[in-house]
Amino acid sequence: MIEVIDVHKRFRGRKVLNGVSFTAEKGQITCLIGINGAGKSTILKAIMGLTPLKSGMIRIDDAPVGPAMYEKVAFVPDHLTTPTGMRLSEGIQFMKDFYRNWNDVRANELLAFFKLDRTERVGNLSKGMAAKYSLLLGLSQDTDYILMDEPFSGIDMFSREIIAEVFSTDLIEDRGVLLTTHEIDDMEHLIDQAVLLQNGSVQLAFDCEEMRTTEGKSVIDVMREVYTG
């Protein structure tokens, strides 16, 4: 379980995260929802140790954030993290060299599934193809958790469908997924837990299925109530 406990962070005098607390369970898809600047990406970066916190604690399966965690948690940011001069195959080789959890068979399957050309240079990828490549690098690690920052951002409808398809496969099923997205329409039927953020604080965290059955509200209905009053 990923535990985010009373996390605070300031940036240029502004409180970016103001006592954020929530959990993301293994085997579930948890979605961080919020308008721009709500602190969604900052939370993911903080979990991955990519930005320091003022106070608070992040624990993954009861252990603090550290180098060993990177074999357990994969992160798919909303942009490329492989040098643009590298070919896709070289980027994959880099991952294979450094991560013990790298699953080469799965990487090859995903290359075929996403129709990516391994000889292509990373810098030549379109936004959609770059998103698929980032997803490939994240999903090809045998990790317990995977964090995704805006996996659908700026991607065409067909690429979005292909990426959404991944969420209903066994590539995701057994893992804990924590993602941020604006494209809630595409994801609503897949999400287990929703965490609504506003001004760096958690406004509401709920079980989507429970909300549907007990109150008859969709995630979008709840978002409207929270964000538009």
Added chain:
Amino acid sequence: MNRYLKLVNMEIHRFRYILASLMVVTLLSQCGSLIWTIQRVVSAKEKGLTQAEVGFAIPKFLSFPWAIVNTKVWFILPILLSITVLVLYSMIIWYRDWFGRSTFIYRLLMLPSARWVLYVSKLTAILTFVFSMIAFQLVLLVGENMLFKTIVPAGMRTDSTFVEASTIIPVLDTLLPKQFEQFIYSYGLGIIGVIVIFTAVLLERSYRRLGILYAIGYSAACVGVILSPFILGLDRSNSYWYPSEIYTMELAACLLISVISVCLGFWLLRKKITV
């Protein structure tokens, strides 16, 4: 160890074209100017022209050090260019991972190994580039000496030692010291300089706007500490301190700055760095 070597290999791989370009520029500039200088004089001597007729000095016998001195600017320029590029790259080696379409620093900081490995691998890569250029210059000097002997007829030249040639230009003399002790001083100070640059960059990357001030302040403090015996006038002949004591102070200052810079750099990477 394995991951460290792989990171070093990757850093060298990423700089290979620039390093090769610097070598080519050095080769063309030094050899080109050497050939032009020697041929001009040999041709004048063969035609029996005097200094007044050609407008430049014609020595009785040509030597390799003489040829180097007379091609001075074109000999030194590529060396200075290489030094400038390597100093700038000591900063760019970090910044290139943050900027551009791909932010590779995300991946590097998420590697399942201690982050100080990243620091050490970048430092190793810079040192490898420096010593590669030095080795290339050494080989080039040998080649240029052979070129000199090929172009200048035996009757027009005097033989000289390799050391004479490398001593004649101050930059070469500093880069290729004759004593091991001098080598340690020159390159030790160079390594400290790179470490201070690394720490300054990491301060800026950790604290951003405020970090620029920290980086400038830290770099100035380091220079101040290293130069402190001279600033305080301890090296003057009427000083209270013996030269050996001043030497020990200087050594301690260098060690102190190295240790503090490395520890601070590691700590920033572990605790404060932000992407």
